[in-house]
Structure formats: C-alpha cells, structure tokens
Amino acid sequence: EVQLVESGGGLVQPGGSLRLTCAASRIAFNSYAMSWVRQAPGKGLEWVSGISGSGGSTYYADSVKGRFTMSRDKSMNTVHLQMNNLRGEDTAVYYCAKLGVSGHYHDYWGQGTLVTVSS
C-alpha cells in the first residue's frame, strides 16, 4: 500500500520559515500529482497547494500564494513545502496527499505534521 510520511513541522515565530517534506514509498511517485492540505485545530480541511506529476506546474490557495512554494525531488521520491513569512493563521496540521489517477481527489494521505506559529 502507498505510504506517505510528512516531517519538518514544529514551532516557529511569526514571520519565520519552515520546510515540510513528504516522503513516498510503494508508489510510482513521479507519475502522480500531489497536494498539501491543512487543518487548523478543531477546524475543517483546507487545500493549500498542488504540484503536477512532472513538477512543472504548481498551484496555490490565495491564502498562501507568494509565501509558500511546493516542489518535488524525483530522485528522492519526496515533495516539499517551503513556507515563508508564516502567520498565526497558518497554524495547522499539514497533510501530504496523493491525487487520484482520474481526477484531483485525494486517495492517499500521510499522517500529518503539526505547524505552530506563535511567539
């Protein structure tokens, strides 16, 4: 079965940066588009960013555009989310998720990594 494992979360001050990593196994990783989806404490799900299978195209929610950058490393079977100029409202569990073959639904998810933005 597909496994996705996120890392890189933690406590950061407002205005700071963090880089999240999602490592994939048991999957032809480079064939699939991927997403980052976040969930603020006690709240619902919010799509944050996406990347094509080739890595040539990236997409962002308006709330993070210009601050977050998603990338993928094909040789390492990883995707990354570089988060700059972090704000309190970015506090959330960040999930890495694989997009389906036939559409942009999320068929496999990691366990999530918590990002806390606070002074």
Added chain:
Amino acid sequence: EIVLTQSPGTLSLFPGERITLSCRASQSVGNSFLAWYQQKPGQAPRLLLFDASRRATGVPDRFSGSGSGTDFTLTISRLEPEDFAVYYCQQYGSSPLTFGGGTKVEVK
C-alpha cells in the same frame, strides 16, 4: 471559487440507522467531480467516494453517493460503530480545490 456547504453540522444517531448527508455547491461542479472523506479523531482523512458515486478501494458497500450539478449526497445504509466520524465533501471540478465544512456524525 466553489463554496461547498454541508448540512447538517452535526447528526446524533443510533447504530443501525440510515443516514443521508448533504453537500451543496455554490455553482455547478463540472463532471460531478465530487469526493467524500471520512475523518476520525487524530487520524488523517480517508477517501470514501469519488466522481460523486464511485467507491474507493476497500470501502464497504453501505456507503453510497449520488448527485450532480450543485446537490450531492452521501448515504450510509446502516450505521456501524466505526462510522461515527466527521465527513467532508471536496470538489475537483474547478480550481481551486475546495472542501465543505464537514458533518459530524455522533452516537446518540
């Protein structure tokens, strides 16, 4: 951006009951590109249905979905103890991808 509204916010039910959850879109979802997820406390979401009515691998057939355009439903024919959770819909017919606010199904 397509806004998805889920109702009700919370449902209190007994095991064995039949349940229908609603997901209404602010504009038509192209190709019925709508998915449903289940999330239990402390866990990642799990895909249940995609393309409005297609069950994901391993999902029991008591879960079914229907709808098109702006109105979609998730039905659980007979609630099992493990079905008490929060359910989210997500549209992927247009960018950006958006999720509904969720419906919590709790034990009465």
